[in-house]
Amino acid sequence: MDKGQQRITSNDVAKASGVSRATVSYVLNNDPRQSIPEETRKRVIREAEKLGYRPFTPARVLRAGHSQIVLAVLPFEQVDPGLALGLKELETRLVEYGFTLISYVGVQQLASKIHPSANVTPSVIVSYGNEKDPAIASFLQQFQVPVLSGMNNQAMQQLSGKTQVDYLVKQSQRHIVFAAPERQDVQFVVQARLNGVRQGCTGHGLPSAPVFVVPASRPAARAAIQNLLSHQPGPYGICCYNDEVAFAVLAALTDEGISIPKEAAVIGFDNIPLAQFSIPALTTMYFDGQQSLDALVENILSASRGEATRQVPQPSLKLIVRDSA
Amino acid sequence: MDKGQQRITSNDVAKASGVSRATVSYVLNNDPRQSIPEETRKRVIREAEKLGYRPFTPARVLRAGHSQIVLAVLPFEQVDPGLALGLKELETRLVEYGFTLISYVGVQQLASKIHPSANVTPSVIVSYGNEKDPAIASFLQQFQVPVLSGMNNQAMQQLSGKTQVDYLVKQSQRHIVFAAPERQDVQFVVQARLNGVRQGCTGHGLPSAPVFVVPASRPAARAAIQNLLSHQPGPYGICCYNDEVAFAVLAALTDEGISIPKEAAVIGFDNIPLAQFSIPALTTMYFDGQQSLDALVENILSASRGEATRQVPQPSLKLIVRDSA
DNA sequence: CTGAAAGCGCTTACAG
DNA sequence: CTGAAAGCGCTTACAG
Numbered sequence: 001m002d003k004g005q006q007r008i009t010s011n012d013v014a015k016a017s018g019v020s021r022a023t024v025s026y027v028l029n030n031d032p033r034q035s036i037p038e039e040t041r042k043r044v045i046r047e048a049e050k051l052g053y054r055p056f057t058p059a060r061v062l063r064a065g066h067s068q069i070v071l072a073v074l075p076f077e078q079v080d081p082g083l084a085l086g087l088k089e090l091e092t093r094l095v096e097y098g099f100t101l102i103s104y105v106g107v108q109q110l111a112s113k114i115h116p117s118a119n120v121t122p123s124v125i126v127s128y129g130n131e132k133d134p135a136i137a138s139f140l141q142q143f144q145v146p147v148l149s150g151m152n153n154q155a156m157q158q159l160s161g162k163t164q165v166d167y168l169v170k171q172s173q174r175h176i177v178f179a180a181p182e183r184q185d186v187q188f189v190v191q192a193r194l195n196g197v198r199q200g201c202t203g204h205g206l207p208s209a210p211v212f213v214v215p216a217s218r219p220a221a222r223a224a225i226q227n228l229l230s231h232q233p234g235p236y237g238i239c240c241y242n243d244e245v246a247f248a249v250l251a252a253l254t255d256e257g258i259s260i261p262k263e264a265a266v267i268g269f270d271n272i273p274l275a276q277f278s279i280p281a282l283t284t285m286y287f288d289g290q291q292s293l294d295a296l297v298e299n300i301l302s303a304s305r306g307e308a309t310r311q312v313p314q315p316s317l318k319l320i321v322r323d324s325a
Numbered sequence: 326m327d328k329g330q331q332r333i334t335s336n337d338v339a340k341a342s343g344v345s346r347a348t349v350s351y352v353l354n355n356d357p358r359q360s361i362p363e364e365t366r367k368r369v370i371r372e373a374e375k376l377g378y379r380p381f382t383p384a385r386v387l388r389a390g391h392s393q394i395v396l397a398v399l400p401f402e403q404v405d406p407g408l409a410l411g412l413k414e415l416e417t418r419l420v421e422y423g424f425t426l427i428s429y430v431g432v433q434q435l436a437s438k439i440h441p442s443a444n445v446t447p448s449v450i451v452s453y454g455n456e457k458d459p460a461i462a463s464f465l466q467q468f469q470v471p472v473l474s475g476m477n478n479q480a481m482q483q484l485s486g487k488t489q490v491d492y493l494v495k496q497s498q499r500h501i502v503f504a505a506p507e508r509q510d511v512q513f514v515v516q517a518r519l520n521g522v523r524q525g526c527t528g529h530g531l532p533s534a535p536v537f538v539v540p541a542s543r544p545a546a547r548a549a550i551q552n553l554l555s556h557q558p559g560p561y562g563i564c565c566y567n568d569e570v571a572f573a574v575l576a577a578l579t580d581e582g583i584s585i586p587k588e589a590a591v592i593g594f595d596n597i598p599l600a601q602f603s604i605p606a607l608t609t610m611y612f613d614g615q616q617s618l619d620a621l622v623e624n625i626l627s628a629s630r631g632e633a634t635r636q637v638p639q640p641s642l643k644l645i646v647r648d649s650a
Numbered sequence: 651c652t653g654a655a656a657g658c659g660c661t662t663a664c665a666g
Numbered sequence: 667c668t669g670a671a672a673g674c675g676c677t678t679a680c681a682g
Contacts, residue, residue: 007659022661023667023668023669031661055660058386058392060659069444276542276543334674345652347654347677381674387658389677
């Protein structure tokens with residue numbers, strides 16, 4: 001069945017350099033318990049290179065009993081830009097320890113088909129969704145490996161919502177509104193953020209913020225905001241779920257001729273690269289997860305060895321003040 | 326070393342259901358060449374489920390000699406939104422055949438560290454970069470599996486550039502400018518797009534389009550565009566590398582008080598979700614890769630069996646006319 | 651219809 | 667210092 005060239009194995013390298021497979025393995029893995037003469041070592045390495053030998057990972061993993069793969073489970077349709085950045089950093093960090101980060105995005109549909117897990121054998125999972133959701137829980141469980149929580153917990157999300165309100169209120173007293181996306185895949189986070197916003201309102205003795213679901217089309221967004229604003233006199237303070245929602249709100253406001261930030265102040269979340277180029281430039285916030293990242297990496301390493309993990313510190317919240325609020 | 330629970334193997338299932346490992350395998354893989362009594366079959370399945378048995382993939386792959394993994398190699402820092410969508414679709418399609426799509430983003434740095442390939446064993450690679458780049462070529466080569474070209478070739482990119490010009494010229498005669506991003510990771514594509522734009526200029530008897538490198542910060546972008554526009558009288562037609570660049574151009578133009586599209590028309594590329602929310606709403610284009618996707622999936626399947634692949638048809642180019650051009 | 655056995659490629663005690 | 671051997675978990679000829 002398998003046409004084409006044969007796989008090059010450690011056996012080939014052994015033969016080519018006139019040693020046993022054991023010695024090849026010792027040399028290539030730099031086993032400190034063996035002392036191989038420099039000459040032999042050189043020869044093995046040279047032959048391996050010449051043959052283009054790559055150890056066949058599945059065999060190695062079978063032997064070791066566990067892979068060096070970390071799986072990030074992201075149960076949303078799209079990865080928010082802020083999260084994408086964090087994952088990239090995590091990946092870079094893990095590579096230094098010989099680990100590879102693999103992401104599953106939009107697990108809900110995938111899980112229902114042939115289990116994608118069939119092809120990937122992580123030794124640790126980092127979960128960014130609601131682990132209490134039974135569908136997600138059972139998806140995670142089937143891997144039978146430790147599951148860590150990514151830097152995306154409810155407490156953090158609430159704090160962000162609250163901080164948006166704090167900033168808006170500090171600027172001047174406003175009717176606080178929470179702008180939510182239509183997409184359903186992320187409502188878990190939306191809820192947490194909303195809770196934070198409402199908590200902020202309570203803290204400032206303000207009425208509870210209404211939810212403004214921002215339509216995904218521009219004319220609809222405009223109509224919706226017109227309707228929203230007609231209910232109450234301004235000025236408004238609009239806490240957006242993220243920068244993408246904020247762009248839609250900005251456009252709707254502009255189309256309606258509402259002046260920003262005077263009549264309606266808008267604050268986003270994520271500080272995506274595009275945020276500085278909105279009109280007006282978007283005031284926003286983001287998580288600076290450096291220390292949390294360190295802790296997460298440590299936990300991943302521990303978990304992969306079967307050791308206990310520690311509490312990850314909250315990332316700190318950064319505010320970027322531009323022109324929209 | 327390995328603490329915690331033992332792995333559940335097919336042996337456990339065999340013992341629990343009072344059959345041999347062979348039978349377990351036959352049942353669980355639905356081997357059509359065996360006729361197992363319905364009762365035995367039921368029992369095996371039940372026990373496997375009860376024990377939560379999952380075949381250990383590395384062992385399976387070692388036996389089979391090849392995985393069911395397809396690796397997408399994306400040698401850029403970030404994945405453009407249009408590409409991200411295409412990958413998502415590809416993944417969905419492949420899952421139906423039992424394959425898993427895994428992406429490596431930003432391979433240039435990764436490749437220089439511990440070879441990430443050590444942990445992943447694809448049976449086919451889909452490459453979205455410049456395969457003639459020696460660094461990329463050697464990265465791809467080490468996997469020793471068939472490499473297919475993703476839907477991202479130069480001819481396509483050129484056509485997009487040319488089509489941008491065609492549209493702009495059809496609207497009215499303008500000084501054509503090509504707006505390129507600062508980021509270096511994607512210059513391979515930028516060049517192809519630029520070639521297309523210049524080809525379009527030539528076709529219409531226009532002078533060759535100058536390249537406007539758009540700074541990543543708003544004030545710098547504004548200063549740069551002021552400088553650009555001072556060289557020649559308008560009106561301008563600005564072909565942007567993608568929608569993100571277009572957002573920056575729009576902001577710079579607006580800050581300079583240039584009227585869009587009258588004095589400067591702007592056309593983007595990708596039709597990202599945010600495109601409709603720019604001010605003014607962005608005119609842009611994108612690839613509709615449906616038929617190409619079918620062909621790519623077929624090729625992946627063929628290649629994984631060691632069979633020959635066929636030419637992938639060009640995706641068609643869609644124009645979205647909004648207000649910026 | 652079922653089971654004992656071989657073998658995929660690797661690493662690592664173990665014997666020399 | 668080096669090599670023969672065992673064994674990770676799986677599937678699949680092969681023998682019965």
